Amino acid sequence: MGLSCNPIASLSPSPMSVEPKYKIIQRFDEEEDKLATTAVARQGSPDFEGFAELCDAARSGDLERVEKAVAFGVNVNQIDEFDYSPLILASLCGHYEVVEYLLNNGAKCDRDTFQGERCLYGALTDSIRQLLLKFDISKAVDATQPFLAHLAKVFSRKLFTDVVFKGVSDSGETVEIKAHKFFLAAQSPYLTQVVASKTKSVIPIIANFDDFEYCIRYLYFVESDAKESKISHKLDITFDDFYSVAVKTKLAVYFEKLLDQKITTFEPEEDVIDKLSDLDTFPDAAIYTRDEETGSRTYYPVHKMLLSRVEYFSLMFGTDSFQGIDTMYAEATSSFPLLELDQTTPEVAEIFLQWLYTDKCEIPRDLALDVLFLADSLFADKLKSLAAIVISQAETPVASMADILRAAWATRIERLEHYVAQHISNDLDEWIDKEEFLELVEESAGRVTARQETDTIELVDDVRYYLGKKWGVFEEDQDEKTGRVDEEFRISQYERRYNEDLDRIDDMLDKLKLGA
C-alpha cells in the first residue's frame, strides 16, 4: 500500500498551535463529564484505546476487530488527532467490507460535511465510492442504531409510559405527550424536577408547549433537526451529531444510581414490591436472580421500556403482538412484575442490565460463557455476539475447548466453532490422542440426524481447514478428493507435515468407525 499510515501509537499531545478538531470534541466530552463520570474518547481512557484499536483495525482491514470495537460501543464517528475517522481510514485503504460494516453501524458519510467529503474523495476504489454515496443520507432516526430506534419506537407507540404532559399548542388545541419519567429524569436536572413527584402522573405545561413537545420528541430521537429554544437550553439539549452519545452517557449515569438500589433479601415478594415501587428512579418492574445455595434473591429495579429492547420481554409484555390478538400473560397484567433470570448470578445479571441501559458493556472473560447463554435464552442478539467476541478473542481460553464448542453448538455461533477448530489444529499433537477430542468428534457427527457414511463431520472439516492454514498450504495444491498435497511433486516439509496430520485424523476416524 502506497499510502502513508499515520502512527496511531504515538499518543503524545499534538504540538499544533491551533486547537485541533479532536480537541474540540474532547472538550465537548469533558463538558459532558461534568454530568457523567464516564469518559468518552479521551486519551488514556479505555474508550480512547478502543478507538485507537478501531482505527488500526479499519486501516488494516481486520473486519473482526472492527466488529469487536463497534460491538463494544466505540463511537464510530470520532476522529483521531489527524482528523481521520475509522470510515475514512477504511475507505482510503480500500477495505470494502469494513466500510460497509461501519456504514451499517452508524458511521456517517454526508457530503456536506468535511469528513464526508474527505471520505468520498479518498475512496480507493469505485465500488467503495458507490457504497459511500449510497449511504449519503441524513436520517431522522439512525435506523442502524437499534438502541435509538427503540427509544423512538416506544415513544411514538406510547408504550409503558408513566407520565402525561398536558398543554395548549400554539394553534390552540389541547395536546398531550406521554413519556417515561425515568428517561426524562436521566436526561436533565430540570426534567428531574418536573417529574419529581412520584404520585403525579399528569403534569400540565403552561408556557411554550410546542417548544417543550419538540424537545421531548428530540430527546426520544423522533425529531432530528436543530430547533433551539429557551426550553432546549433549560433541558440541556445540544443539537449536534454527538447528541446520541450524550443521551447514552446520561443513561449510563442513571444506571449507576439504579444499580445502587438493588436489594438482596429473603423477604416475601409483596414487601419487595412495596419497597421497589417506591424508589425515586420510577421502576415499573424488577429483575431478580436466585442464589441456589442460600435461596436469597437479589432484586434490581428496572424499566419495562428498556426491557422491551429484548425480544423475550417484548413477547412477554405483548408489545410486538399484532392487533386483535390478545396475548396477556400474568407478567403483562401485573402492575409491578418480578422477573427471574433463571440460573444467573448477580454479576451476569448486572452485565445484562448494563448493556440494556447503556448499549455497551464490559464482559470479564470468566463470565463470557454465562453471558452468552443468558443472551441466547433472551434473544438479546447483540449482547450474544459481544460475548462470543470476548470468547474468541481471549488470549487464554475462557473455558475448556469442549465447553466452548458445546456452547457454540447450543447457541448456534459458528464463529466459536471455528475458534475451537483452529485451537485444536494448532495443538493437534496434544489433542489427537485425547479422549475428549474423540468424544467431541462423535458428538459433532451426531449433530447431523440420519447421518450417511459420506456426510462430513463439521468439526473435522474445520480442523482440516485450519491445518491447511497452519502449514500454509495453498488450496490449489490440495487434491480434491483426499485433501492432500500430491507427493509426486517436490513438496515442502510443511506440506509433508500437513499430509501427516491428515493421516492421523483419518486414523482417528477409522478408530471411531466414522467415514468422513
Add this chain to the structure above:
Amino acid sequence: MKMTTQRGKIKAPRAKTSSSVSFDKSWEILASAMTKIQDHESSPLSFELLYRTSYQLVISKMSAQLYDAVKCHISAHLDKVQAGFDPYVVVARDDLSLAPKFLEGLNKQWSDHQTCTKMIGDVMMYLDRVYCLDNTSSPPKLADLGLHLFRDHVVGTGPFAEYLYKVLINEIQREREGEMVDRIVIKNVLSMLDLLPQSKSNKESVLVHCFSDQLVAATTNFYSQAARDLLDGNKDPVVYVTKVSGWLEDEEKRSKYYALESQAYSPLVSDLTVKLVSTKLPEVMALPGSEIRKWYQAKKFDELKTLYRLISKGFPQRSLLHHLLKEQIVSEGQNLNSASNSAVEAARKEKKPSAQQTALAHKWVTDVLTMRDEFAEITAKCFDNDVEVVKSIDEAFVEFVNKHARVAEYLSLYIDNLMKKALKGKSDEEVAAILDSTVACFNFITDKDRFENYYKAHLGKRLLNSKSLSDDAERQLISRFKMAAGGAFTSKFEGMFKDIATSADEMEFFRKSRASITADSEPSSAKKVELTVALLSGTYWPTSIAQGANYTLIHCADAENAKEQFEQYYSKAHSGRKLEWVPNLGNADIRIKFKKKFHDVNVPNPVMPILMLFQDVGDQSISFHRIQMETGIPIPDLKRHLQSVSVAPKTRLLKKVPMSKDVNETDEFFFNENFEAPMTKIRVLAINATRAETDVERDATMVQIDKSRQNEIDAAIVRVMKSRKTLNHNNLVGEVTKQLASRFKPPIPTIKHCIESLLEREYLRRDDNDTTLFHYEA
C-alpha cells in the same frame, strides 16, 4: 468485577441442567397451558414459566419430542373442533339455511385458532428459532404448522370441505341476488382459505387450488343463464349492454371487497367478460336497435359510455367498436348517397336539373357533415376521444363519401353556396366552425385534384363577379386547405387572390396616367368611358373561364377608345406581356333615358354594345343579323344575351318582334321606350350563373382531369426515377402512389400506361436482363 470465591472455578453453565430435566414433567406444564390457551383462560399463565420450560427442553436436546407433542396436542384439539361442526356438515348437509351459522362458527374457530397458535408460538419461541429453520428439510415454523394442521384437521378434503365450498358459493349467490348476508364472515372465511397453503411444498393457497374454480364455474353458469334469459325476452341491445355492464361492475366490486382480485376472483371477472362480452356482444350488436347513431339521437349517452367500457373490457383494441362504427357509418352513408342520386334522377326527369343541383349538393354535404358532427360528439362524450376510434370513423367516411360520384363537385358547390349566401350574418366563431367541418369533409375526398378543378372554377367566378360575402372567410378556408393538403394544392387559389389585388393596383395607376393624357391631348367633348380591368394570369385561372371567349367583341367607339388606351398603358408599363381580352366576362354600367325616367342599368359585358346600337335609331328596328354583324358576338351567345334583355320580364329593355319566348335569327328588335321599373338601378342577369354541371360538361371536365392526371403521374414517375436512378416495377408504382396520395389515387393501369409512354419517349430504360427493372435515362 470482583469474583466471589465459590465462582472462582469456571463451570460449564447450562450443560449440567440437561440431565435434570424430565420431559414428561415439563410437557405436563406445557400441555395444560396449551389447553388453557385453547379454552381462553390465558391470563393467569406465566410467560416466564412456560418459556423457561420449553427452553430447557430444547437446550436438553428434546426439541423433536417437544415439537411432535405440540403437533399432536393441536391436532387433537382441532379434531374436536371439526367434530363440533358435525350438526351442519353431516346431519344437515343439504339444508343450506343453516349456512350462515356454520360460517359464523367456523370464523370464530379460525380466529381462536390463530390466537392460540400465536400464543403457543410465543411461549415456544426458542423451539421455533432453534428447531424450525428456514430450509425445506426442517419442520415448518409453529405459525405455519398451525395453518397446516387447520387445513388437515378442520377443512380437509372430505365432506367438510365440500360442504364449506357449497355454502360459500351459495352465500355469495344469495348476496348477488340482493339478500342480506354477513359479508364480514364470508370475507374472513375466504381469507382463511387464502392463508392455508395447499401443502408444505406447494405454497399456492387452498382458495386458489380447490375453491376458485368452483366459484368461477358457478358464477359463470349463473350469468350465462341470465344473459340467455335476457335475450330470449326483449331483444334490446341497449338493455343487454346496460345489464351486463352492471353485472360486471357488481362482480368487480364484490371481488374488491373480498380482497381476492389477485387470487380467486380475477379469473372470475375475466371469464365472465369473455362469456358475456367477447362472445355475445357481436351477436347482440347485430340485432335491430343497435345503431349507435340512433342511441345518440335518443340521447342515450350513458348507454353509449357503457358500451364503450364493455367493448374495452372484452375486445383487444376495441375491435368490435371499430367494426360496428365502420359498418354503420358506411351503410348510413350509402343511404345518403342513394337518396342524393335518386333526387338527381327525379330532377332530371323534371328537366330542370341545373337549378336544383345546387340545392341537392348542399343537402348532401350538409347531411354528411351533420353525421360527422354527430359522431364527433359521440366520441368526445362517450368514447373518451379515443384516437383510434376517431381514425376508424374517418376511414368509414372516406369509404362512403368517395363512393358518391360527384363528391368533389358537390363539396365545391356547397362551399360556393356558403360563400355567396349561407355565411351571411354568422359570427366569427360560427364561421370558423363551419369552415372546420367543411375542411373535414374535404379531407375525406381521395381525388383532391378533381375537387381542385371545381373549386378553381367556382372561386374564379366568385372573385370576378365579387360574389363572395367575405374575403376573409375565403382566405381562412384556403389556409385551412393549405394545412390539410399542402401549399402546392392551394398555390393557384392564392394566385387568383393575388391577381385580383394587383388588378386593383394597376387600375389605380392606369387611371392616373389616363387622367394626365386626357388633360393634355383629348378634346373635352369626347365621351369618356370608365374602364376597370381585371388582370388574370393564365396559369392560375381555370381554362373554363375563357371558354367561348374566342371572338372579338366590337364595342362602340368610346369604349374601344378606352380599351386602346389601356392596352397602350399596359404594354408601356409591362413590356413583353400579352394581353388577351375575355369578352364574355365582366359588366358594364349604362345610363339609359326612357320615357318615364333615367335608369342605371348594369349589364354583362357583351350586352353593352348591343344596347349601344339602339342609341340613336329612334323607333327603327334592328335585325338579329345586323346586331350579330356589328357586335361580333357568336350566334348562340347572342341569342342568350338578347333573351336576357328582350324576354326576361323585369329587364325587358328591348322589344322583340314577333313576341315569343325564344330568340330567333329572324327577329327584329326595338328600343323599349316605355320600360318601367320601381328602382333606378337595374341589373341584367347573364344567363350563365353558377350551377351544377350538365352531364356533357361533366364528361368534358373528367376528360380534362384525366389528362392533367396523366401529366402528374408522368411527373411523379420522373421525380422518383431521378432520385432513385434504378427501381423495379412494384416499388416504382408504390412510390408514385405514395407521392400522389394527397392529390388522388392513381389507378395502376394508368401508371403502367404512363411508364410505357415514358419508355417510348426514352426517359426510362428497361434493364436488359431483368424486365421488371427500370433505369433513369438522364
